[in-house]
Amino acid sequence: QVQLVESGGGLVQAGGSLRLSCAASGRTFSSSAMGWFRQAPGKEREFVAVISWTGGSTYYADFVKGRFTISRDNAKNTVFLQMNSLKPEDTAVYYCAEAPPVIGGTPKQLNEYDYWGQGTQVTVSS
Numbered sequence: 728q729v730q731l732v733e734s735g736g737g738l739v740q741a742g743g744s745l746r747l748s749c750a751a752s753g754r755t756f757s758s759s760a761m762g763w764f765r766q767a768p769g770k771e772r773e774f775v776a777v778i779s780w781t782g783g784s785t786y787y788a789d790f791v792k793g794r795f796t797i798s799r800d801n802a803k804n805t806v807f808l809q810m811n812s813l814k815p816e817d818t819a820v821y822y823c824a825e826a827p828p829v830i831g832g833t834p835k836q837l838n839e840y841d842y843w844g845q846g847t848q849v850t851v852s853s
Contacts, residue, residue, distance in 0.1 A: 729753030729842040731823050736847030739813055743851070747808040749823030749844060760826040760834055761799055761806040765819035765849075772822070776808060777833040786833040790816075813851045820846040 735747040749761070762777040776787045776797040785797055796809040806823060824840035834840065 729759075729825055731825060731842055731844035733821065733823050733844040733847040736821060736849045738850045738852065741813060741815055741851055741853045743813050744809070744811045745813065745849060747810065747821055747823075747847060747849075749806045749808075751804045751806070751823075751825065753842075759828055760830060760832065761797075762824045762826065762834065762840060763797060763806075763808045763821060764824060764837070765817075765821045766846075767816075767819040770819075772837060774835045774837075775821070777835060778806065779831075779833055780828070784833050786835060810849070813849075815851045815853045817849060818851050819849060821849050822846045 730752045732750045739745055759780050763775040764772050765775050766772040774788055778785045778797045778799050782799050794812045799806040823844045825842040826834045826840045830839050
């Protein structure tokens with residue numbers, strides 16, 4: 728079964744930057760779309776960004792456009808989320824997720840993803 732491990736979270740001041748990484752093991756990474764989601768305390772998990780398995784297509788939630796960038800390195804089985812100009816409202820646990828190959832393109836819904844990491848905490852202070 729595919730395993731995903733996030734890293735790179737931490738505490739940063741508003742306006743700062745962090746880069747999250749998600750290391751994947753298993754058999755489907757290079758053929759799967761990879762997404763980032765986040766969940767703040769007391770709130771539902773929400774979509775942040777996704778990249779297609781080829782890396783040729785990306786899609787972002789409106790609230791991160793122009794600030795966050797998703798990328799992947801299939802040779803290293805790793806997906807990244809570069810987060811710039813962070814805001815206090817970005818504070819959340821960030822999760823990476825993998826969609827099965829039968830889900831093409833850039834899926835944006837929770838139930839389109841089969842595998843999830845344990846999450847990494849991002850805290851933005853003001």
